[in-house]
Amino acid sequence: MSAVYVARFAVFRRQVANRTGARLLSLDTAKSLLFFYVLLKSTLRIYRHVRARGMVSSFQDTYNLVAKRFILLALRLPHLKQRVDSQMLQARVDIEKKLVPSGPRVTRHLTLPASGQTPEWIEAEMEKMDTEMGEDANWRHGKLSGAVYHGGEDLEKLIVTAFQRYCVSNPLHPDVFPAIRKMEAEVVAMCLRMYNNPNGAGTTTSGGTESIIMAVKTHREWAKAEKGITAPEMIVPISAHAAFDKAADYLGIKVHTIPVHPITRQVDLKHVKRAINSNTILLVGSAVNFPDGNMDDIPALGALAKAHNVGLHVDCCLGSFIVPFLDEAGFGEFPEWNEGATKGRVPLFDFRVEGVTSISCDTHKYGFAPKGSSVVMYRSSELREHQYYLNPEWPGGIYASPTMSGSRPGALIAGAWAVMQHMGHDGYLESCRSIVATARRIGEAITTSIPELYVLGNPPSSVVAFASKSKDVNVLEVGDLMAKKGWHLNGLSKPAAVHIACTRLTIPLVDTFIEDLKDAVREAKLNPAGKGTMVALYGLGNSSPVGPAMVGKICTAFLDAMYKA
Numbered sequence: 001m002s003a004v005y006v007a008r009f010a011v012f013r014r015q016v017a018n019r020t021g022a023r024l025l026s027l028d029t030a031k032s033l034l035f036f037y038v039l040l041k042s043t044l045r046i047y048r049h050v051r052a053r054g055m056v057s058s059f060q061d062t063y064n065l066v067a068k069r070f071i072l073l074a075l076r077l078p079h080l081k082q083r084v085d086s087q088m089l090q091a092r093v094d095i096e097k098k099l100v101p102s103g104p105r106v107t108r109h110l111t112l113p114a115s116g117q118t119p120e121w122i123e124a125e126m127e128k129m130d131t132e133m134g135e136d137a138n139w140r141h142g143k144l145s146g147a148v149y150h151g152g153e154d155l156e157k158l159i160v161t162a163f164q165r166y167c168v169s170n171p172l173h174p175d176v177f178p179a180i181r182k183m184e185a186e187v188v189a190m191c192l193r194m195y196n197n198p199n200g201a202g203t204t205t206s207g208g209t210e211s212i213i214m215a216v217k218t219h220r221e222w223a224k225a226e227k228g229i230t231a232p233e234m235i236v237p238i239s240a241h242a243a244f245d246k247a248a249d250y251l252g253i254k255v256h257t258i259p260v261h262p263i264t265r266q267v268d269l270k271h272v273k274r275a276i277n278s279n280t281i282l283l284v285g286s287a288v289n290f291p292d293g294n295m296d297d298i299p300a301l302g303a304l305a306k307a308h309n310v311g312l313h314v315d316c317c318l319g320s321f322i323v324p325f326l327d328e329a330g331f332g333e334f335p336e337w338n339e340g341a342t343k344g345r346v347p348l349f350d351f352r353v354e355g356v357t358s359i360s361c362d363t364h365k366y367g368f369a370p371k372g373s374s375v376v377m378y379r380s381s382e383l384r385e386h387q388y389y390l391n392p393e394w395p396g397g398i399y400a401s402p403t404m405s406g407s408r409p410g411a412l413i414a415g416a417w418a419v420m421q422h423m424g425h426d427g428y429l430e431s432c433r434s435i436v437a438t439a440r441r442i443g444e445a446i447t448t449s450i451p452e453l454y455v456l457g458n459p460p461s462s463v464v465a466f467a468s469k470s471k472d473v474n475v476l477e478v479g480d481l482m483a484k485k486g487w488h489l490n491g492l493s494k495p496a497a498v499h500i501a502c503t504r505l506t507i508p509l510v511d512t513f514i515e516d517l518k519d520a521v522r523e524a525k526l527n528p529a530g531k532g533t534m535v536a537l538y539g540l541g542n543s544s545p546v547g548p549a550m551v552g553k554i555c556t557a558f559l560d561a562m563y564k565a
């Protein structure tokens with residue numbers, strides 16, 4: 001690069017030295033000018049990247065990148081390649097053994113049956129499939145983090161009734177299914193009022209990820225139309241959901257990943273500020289975040305967004321129907337498990353904060369709607385317009401669609417609407433009260449009676465993440481031991497930790513959880529085996545610069561196994 005630069009500069013100097021009006025406009029001069037323009041642009045890109053990431057992190061990134069290339073190259077050497085390949089094959093086999101049932105009892109249905117089966121046969125076959133992987137397949141034991149948010153039989157019946165009635169409906173045809181159109185509009189309206197923006201606008205989507213992809217797309221189009229931004233960038237806390245990286249990947253947007261404060265677990269505002277430039281379209285904050293359930297400082301992010309005229313998306317996918325009820329449920333104050341973390345009253349996090357332009361709220365999490373239901377909301381209907389896809393010239397007819405899908409399941413909208421009507425304000429208030437009380441008991445117990453562990457930050461709502469402060473206890477091993485006791489928890493990295501998202505199913509099990517956790521810590525300390533899945537996977541991820549690439553290969557094997565019939 002620098003050799004090219006010097007050569008080009010020499011040509012340019014000669015041109016300037018012999019300058020005459022005509023010569024300056026020559027092809028060569030134009031080439032030089034173009035070259036410097038490109039050089040300037042890439043220098044600016046690098047400068048902005050380094051400014052956003054910081055000097056030290058940028059050096060680390062570069063070092064990791066070079067080391068990764070080098071090791072990946074080395075792994076192509078025949079004997080190393082053979083070893084990696086055989087280990088990956090082993091991992092693939094292990095994953096398939098865990099996911100795909102096998103044995104003489106298993107019938108594989110790989111081609112259409114020659115003639116149709118009876119409903120009785122189908123039900124019997126489903127019963128068989130539910131049990132052929134063993135006890136583990138039953139979620140009703142409740143030892144889960146998140147995953148099933150309500151699971152009460154009354155609500156299940158209600159959802160099935162709504163499904164039955166609107167089984168074939170599709171909001172793509174509002175003239176054929178007017179009730180579905182009305183219910184969708186009302187689900188959005190109820191959420192907008194819950195998040196204090198009755199005059200705003202929104203749509204339903206298939207889930208938190210789609211809500212986030214839509215919000216990012218909307219801000220990309222908005223920034224293009226209003227500010228002429230063609231190389232969009234967004235600024236995302238490292239604690240934000242992976243859906244933002246996925247959106248950026250799909251939509252061609254550069255992401256500046258910003259670290260969080262190690263104690264508060266809130267995004268570092270100084271870093272956010274430094275990363276803002278003229279290509280910024282969107283800042284992101286979580287209320288609350290997935291990994292450790294802490295809440296970013298939304299009012300401060302709102303002030304930054306407003307000052308720079310950029311968007312601010314608040315991800316309330318997990319906060320959904322909990323965070324808006326905290327205050328009324330008597331949990332309006334942060335817990336005090338960590339000195340130096342957030343304290344006092346939980347600040348505003350919704351549209352009452354100036355600068356917040358969009359919010360995602362998952363009806364299918366603490367809203368208890370059937371899976372496949374979420375809402376994305378905007379400050380104004382003008383902003384929502386940028387979400388729409390319009391194609392007036394399609395030969396198949398004038399086409400207009402609000403979200404990613406074309407046809408959509410009206411049954412899910414009816415299910416969400418029915419659940420929200422059934423729960424009502426009181427129902428959600430009570431669910432917030434009992435679920436957050438459970439999370440607070442767990443956090444309290446870890447803080448006061450498990451000295452080897454500490455809670456990350458002061459999480460105000462339903463998620464509690466714990467890490468180890470003792471060098472004799474590997475928290476991922478604790479996670480593996482909890483799995484042996486039947487708990488499905490989530491492993492986290494940076495730092496290594498384990499979390500539980502409390503749901504209605506956790507409430508009756510809170511004492512069991514605390515006792516199991518104490519036991520698991522004791523066992524991990526006495527008998528560190530270090531062989532479980534969490535230890536292996538997360539250990540591999542942090543083992544070397546190519547760790548993530550190797551974990552990526554295992555993830556691919558996992559996704560492949562999902563489609564093995």
Ligand SMILES: *Cc1c(COP(=O)(O)O)cnc(C)c1O
Pocket residue numbers: 207208209210241243286288289290315316317318319362374
């Ligand atoms: C679950 C979650 C999402 C994504 O939601 P999906 O419904 O799984 O697509 C986004 N953000 C947070 C904080 C979440 O917890």
